[in-house]
Amino acid sequence: QSVLTQPPSVSAAPGQRVTMSCSGSISNIGSHFVSWYQQLPGTAPKLLIFDDVKRPSRIPDRFFGSKSGTSATLDIAELQTGDEADYFCGTWDNSLSAVVFGGGTKLTVL
């Protein structure tokens, strides 16, 4: 059971926009920055979003992060087949004194 809650899967067609959520509590998302990671099949996680809304320079602006209260959201616009991957949210949890993650959302681009 993951500390942060993510839907197990989402799907959309190429060219469309998809939104995936990450729900937590005041102990984690409500107190600390959230990061998002993309994990393509058989590869290591890749940082997509940090500090809730910022993108590393190599990440295209099709990827957009936001946060409100104890929930965070990742939006991906103009979906491409190459976006098919697992997406994880992560942050620090004060109660557990640990970095915590969601269980991941599998994105299928139909």
Add this chain to the structure above:
Amino acid sequence: QVNLQESGPELVKPAETLSLTCSVSGGSVMPYYWSWFRQVPGQGLEWIGYIFHTGTTNFNPSLKSRLSMSIDTSKNQFSLRLVSVTPADTAVYYCARAPFCSQAVCTRFDYWGQGRLVTVSS
């Protein structure tokens, strides 16, 4: 471009010690925090712990009693030791860099190794 590479045995016997090393190239281990994660295939990520270039550590409380980490700034590498392993410790182990942490709280990890599958089995 910073590159990380995990190395170490792929098979460990139950009750023995799992040891992995992460070699960093394309950048220095200073002045960053360096972290270990693991992932059971098909499941989510679990944070193991991290170590600062000074040697200060912060461990996942669930693993703390079995865990130690070290860093060698002269070799630009850091290491993980997990004792008394069981089959539940079978996972892909990743090392990663935390580019910025506030009071030992790190919320982002920007460079990752490719991962090392370690199997605990007799």
